[in-house]
Amino acid sequence: MYDMRESWIPAYFRDKPMYGVIRTTSRSESENFFFSNFHQSGSSLCQFYIRFESAMDKQRSETKRLNHECRSGKPALVSKLYLEDDASELYTRSVFYKVQEEILAARDDMRIQTGNDLDKLKQVNKSIQGLNSELGDASGGFTKQDFMANLIGKRPTGDISIQPPLQCKNKGSGLKRIVGEREKAINQAKKKARKCKLCSSTFHDQRTCPTKKKFAES
Template sequence: MAFTPFTGVDNHKRSVTFCAALVAHEDADSCQWVLKRFLVAMGGKEPNYIITDQDPGILKAVPLVVKKARHRFCMWHIMNKVPTKYGVTREDYIVFIRKINTIIWDEDIKAAEFDARWEEIGEEHGLNNIDWFKEMFSKRNQWVMAHCGDLEMGVIMRTTQRSESENSFFKRFEGKSGTLLEFLLRFKSAMDQQRHTHKKLDNEDKHTSPKMETHLALEAGGAKMYTHKVFKEFQEEAKYSIDTCKSRGFAEIDSLEVTTVRDASEGQNYDVTSCLVKALNTEVLIFFLVEVTL
């Protein structure tokens, strides 16, 4: 029987198992049943999106069960097929791979720019004559980062790597043979360890404070809001901004504040829109929109 865990990410950026299933057949009917039971386990609440490979059974089952969540495809699985679909023996293969990777993995590229550059690469290297590339372009809102920016953490969550690493985690608790009862007991042990680790990290965050490395009030505020793991990444961005980012203008539009920031390393200006809101009697500055301006 195939073991099928549903894996997400917790606030410490660690993998977390929402639920799991055992299926005898990996076909469309089984996938449909598993997805229905997943929604029951989640109290009927759908995630913002689900990331899977392009298994035929999954492709058929998801639209029949999931009505709100966007079904996304694993970028790694798709990009892993590019060499064979294009042809590694072609003389322009190295140049093509360099170009296609540049637009696929660019976290800042906008959807319109991506489409224009894909079309340009397609004309130069004949992608319009390859059905697989035409199909992947038609489904770009399901896997290309430039077309997933409207989703929360859509750029960060892009592959099934966490699910695959979770499989390795569970293998530490399961041998190659055993009864179903033994499996369930070992699965419970694995879940107990996962939850224990989460509670341990929660406790460390509650009773310890990270070391400040700048004099920015923003850094101190981030230390109060984020878990230590997330704050470490936020802190690196704060330090980076001191040397590379400068304010180039400020404006107030209705209740919003728009600051134009120049990123010297990228040679671009960004309009950062923010607002000050009250949350539990505490003022919180929320940045909720970033746009690149020429």
């Protein structure tokens, strides 16, 4: 049974999307690489717990940021194809950019293959015009207002001047980025340490300086 696993494992996970391309080794390597940026081999149990929470907070923060970008805006389109517009609303940003490359490559390939055959292009254009005329005759002048009247049960009167609002990404939306322990330590190390004016030490200030106490006692 184990020797013929290549035959029955894909069939067993057929109803599970993307299960056939997931490998245990790749998943463990990606997780090890991610957590290696937060953990060290000599960390104590308390340090491990704190750094693990920081790693999970970073993952949650990154997920919220990506979800906000996908929901609040729309990626830039490079063509007027309806397929690209539909893909921008269906996929996430990272997946959409890959699909966009495939769509543009297919469009350019189609232009190269059909660019030199003018007879086929004329025939396709004539067929499209014939379909448009047939659809126009079949609709009988059925406009969008007729469709809305049929849907609502009443024809709207007057001109419709209300349009749907445009989506915009406002500043100060309330989402703050979660800063991890590692980033806090780096920012703290960049700050200039305050020194004592009497002895130039960085462990205390002028009020608690031991040199001042010695002068006061003497």
